[in-house]
Amino acid sequence: MISQILAVIIFLAMFILIITEVWERHIVTLGCALLTLVVTFGICMRSPSAIIDTLNLKTFFTEAFWHTTGQASESSGGINWETIVFIAGMMIMVEGMAKSGFFRWLCMKIAKMVKYQIIPIFITFMVLSFVLAMFIDSITVILFLAAVTVELSQLLKFNPVPMILSEIFCANLGGSATMCGDPPNIIIGTSLGMSFSDFVTNTGLIAIVSLVAVVIYFYLVFRKELTSNTVTKNPADYPDPSEAITSKGGFVISWIIFLCAVVLLVTHSQTGLTVSCIGVFIALVTLLTAGRDALDLLKKVDYKTLLFFVGLFVVVGGLEKTGILTLLAGFIGNVSGGNLKVMIAIIIWVSAIASAFIDNIPFAATMIPVINSLAATQGIEISVLAWALAMGTDIGGSATPIGASANVVGIATAAKSGHMIKWGRYCKSMAPATILVILISMVMIYVRYLP
Numbered sequence: 132m133i134s135q136i137l138a139v140i141i142f143l144a145m146f147i148l149i150i151t152e153v154w155e156r157h158i159v160t161l162g163c164a165l166l167t168l169v170v171t172f173g174i175c176m177r178s179p180s181a182i183i184d185t186l187n188l189k190t191f192f193t194e195a196f197w198h199t200t201g202q203a204s205e206s207s208g209g210i211n212w213e214t215i216v217f218i219a220g221m222m223i224m225v226e227g228m229a230k231s232g233f234f235r236w237l238c239m240k241i242a243k244m245v246k247y248q249i250i251p252i253f254i255t256f257m258v259l260s261f262v263l264a265m266f267i268d269s270i271t272v273i274l275f276l277a278a279v280t281v282e283l284s285q286l287l288k289f290n291p292v293p294m295i296l297s298e299i300f301c302a303n304l305g306g307s308a309t310m311c312g313d314p315p316n317i318i319i320g321t322s323l324g325m326s327f328s329d330f331v332t333n334t335g336l337i338a339i340v341s342l343v344a345v346v347i348y349f350y351l352v353f354r355k356e357l358t359s360n361t362v363t364k365n366p367a368d369y370p371d372p373s374e375a376i377t378s379k380g381g382f383v384i385s386w387i388i389f390l391c392a393v394v395l396l397v398t399h400s401q402t403g404l405t406v407s408c409i410g411v412f413i414a415l416v417t418l419l420t421a422g423r424d425a426l427d428l429l430k431k432v433d434y435k436t437l438l439f440f441v442g443l444f445v446v447v448g449g450l451e452k453t454g455i456l457t458l459l460a461g462f463i464g465n466v467s468g469g470n471l472k473v474m475i476a477i478i479i480w481v482s483a484i485a486s487a488f489i490d491n492i493p494f495a496a497t498m499i500p501v502i503n504s505l506a507a508t509q510g511i512e513i514s515v516l517a518w519a520l521a522m523g524t525d526i527g528g529s530a531t532p533i534g535a536s537a538n539v540v541g542i543a544t545a546a547k548s549g550h551m552i553k554w555g556r557y558c559k560s561m562a563p564a565t566i567l568v569i570l571i572s573m574v575m576i577y578v579r580y581l582p
Contacts, residue, residue, distance in 0.1 A: 134175040138449040141166050142497075145446055150488070150533075157435040160442025167449035176452075185209035185448035197408045199324075209448040211496075213321040213407040214314075215440050218268075219432065220410025221311065224388060225271045226428045227417040231381035233389075234263075234275035239372035242283055249287060249357050253294055254346060256280065260298040261342055264305030265312045265335075266393055269537040272302045277544035284548075292550050293353035296557065299541040300529050300564055304345060307525035308338035311396055311406065314440075315495035315524040319517055321406060322499045327396045333518050334525075337575050341526075341568045348567060352560055384420045388413060440492070447496045456500040463501065464509055471511055475519045475576055478502065482523025483569050487530040495524045515580045522572040530565040532557045 145163040149156045172181040183189075187209040190196050196213060228234065241259060245251035256276065263272045277295045284291035306313030310320040310330040320330065376382045395402070395409045418425040450456050467473035478498070485494050498520050506513035528535030532542055532554055542552045 134171050135453045135455055137171045137175060138167065138453040138455055141171065142446055142450055145443075155435065157439040157442065160439050160446060162442070164442035164445035167446050171449050171453065178452075181452045185445055185452065187212060195405070197405055198403045199405055210441055210444040211318060211321055213405060214317045215437055216407040217311070217317060217321070217410035218314065218440070219437055220412075220414035221268065221392075222432045223414040223428055224392060224417050225267055226431045227381070227421055228267075228385040228389060229271070229275065230421075230424065230428070231378050231385045232376040233382060233385045234271075235279060235375035236372050236382070238276060238279035239370065239375055242279075243372055247283075247287060249289055250350075250354070252283065253297065253353070253357055254350065256294060257297050257301045257346055257349065258342070260301040261305035261308075261338075264302040264537075265309045266389070266396070269302040269306045269313065269535070270540050272305075273299055273537045273541045274544070276302075277541045281544065281548045281550075289357055290550070291548065292545055292552055292556070293349070293356050293560075295541050295545050295550075296552070296560055297349040297353065299535075299537050300345060300349070300561060301342065302537050303525060303529045303535055304338055304341060304568065307522055308335040309396075313525045314492045316521055317406070318492070318495050319499060319521055323503075323513065323517055325514070325517065327399055327406075329514070330521075331397075333514070334521050337518075337522060337572050340575065341571050344567060344571060345564055348564055349560075381421075388417055388420070391416070443492065443496055447500075450497065451500045456497070457504050459501050461504070461508070464505055469509055471509075471515070471581060472577065474505065474509070474511070475515065475581075476573060478516060479519040479523040479569060479573055479576075482520055483527030483530070483565065486524045486527030487534045487565070491524040491528045491535065495520065498524075512580075515576065518580075519572075519576055522576075523569065526565055526568045526572070529568075530558065530562045 141163050145159055148154060148159040148163075153159075154162075168182050168185070172178050172185070190212050238256070238259070241255050242252050245255055260272055260276055263276075273295075276298050277291075280291045280294050280298065284294070303313070307316065308331065310316050310325065310327045312330075316330060316334070319325065320327075392409070392413050395404060395412070396406070399406065399409060418428060421428055463474065463477055467477060482491075482494065482498065485491075502513060502516040502520055505511060506516060528538070532538050532552070538557075542557070545552055
């Protein structure tokens with residue numbers, strides 16, 4: 132009982148400190164992780180095995196970490212090193228692509244293709260944001276897309292805020308479509324043994340249908356604001372996209388590595404290569420082709436985020452080892468009365484609301500053992516609960532300025548150019564879009580998976 136109380140206190144303290152931003156979030160999770168290992172497992176439980184299982188270092192030396200037969204592996208809880216290694220590998224790849232000017236070239240090329248017309252740019256940038264976020268971290272997508280949007284707004288004399296808001300939402304939506312698109316999906320996929328194709332054919336289908344609705348919604352909401360003060364010029368007066376390329380050789384290599392990453396991820400359920408193996412391979416190829424710039428790429432990796440994950444998994448492991456998550460699963464099962472429709476509604480709406488105000492990564496990591504327990508005790512197919520959790524956590528964060536990292540980056544980019552986006556302005560357009568997509572997700576899950 133004492134160990135359970137301590138695990139909950141440490142977990143709640145971690146959440147509060149993350150929200151209030153008293154310290155950097157990786158310091159918070161690492162500090163709480165240390166308390167979990169020493170106080171909860173060491174002093175209260177006196178269980179060295181709980182510490183060893185939670186650190187989970189032995190996973191590096193198992194065949195399943197690098198290659199799998201495609202069946203779900205038994206999760207021992209604790210640190211999900213597969214997720215961390217994969218994210219690190221993709222970070223290195225993205226830094227290499229950014230250094231060559233890949234993202235800026237792509238945005239400028241599309242703007243030129245639609246002859247710098249505002250509404251076509253608005254729609255194509257939303258779709259581009261969605262597609263890129265399927266394979267690249269949404270933070271990176273928005274970082275470069277928002278910067279180019281601001282640049283274009285200065286050339287074409289339009290307010291960039293509506294376009295940036297739409298891009299943010301579509302990036303979060305695109306991230307929900309694939310296993311590698313959003314950290315919660317990576318955690319869900321690696322924890323439950325799901326493949327890239329599993330996500331594409333399930334959450335991907337929901338995301339594509341939702342994208343059509345979202346594009347129409349944002350077009351109706353922002354059309355007048357975007358076209359009110361536009362200035363039309365000769366397309367020849369605008370900068371050539373090729374000027375964005377800093378290194379032609381690096382640019383070509385970036386394309387090849389990116390396409391290889393996509394192919395490996397799409398086929399990993401057939402090849403048996405795990406996402407951690409793919410992440411290591413892509414990182415090594417990127418570093419080898421970078422040559423002298425390899426050290427610079429390594430320096431730019433967001434190690435704070437990786438450390439944040441390590442601490443987070445340990446704290447959630449404390450909840451799992453003390454039996455708190457099993458109790459939570461039982462509570463949801465009792466409230467729903469074993470009704471799958473009610474259970475799905477609870478998971479998707481609670482996930483969405485929670486993710487609008489707190490980091491969706493720890494919430495997803497916390498809920499995975501919960502849906503595991505629900506599936507086992509209620510005799511329910513876990514994949515159905517997994518899709519509800521994925522859509523709730525991925526999309527719910529779009530509702531508020533602090534709900535997802537991409538939101539923060541987009542707002543900061545707009546602010547640098549003198550366009551402040553306050554809570555009221557943000558939520559007025561983004562919250563209804565979030566509710567719309569959650570409703571679409573719930574209906575599609577009901578129609579597709581329930582008898």
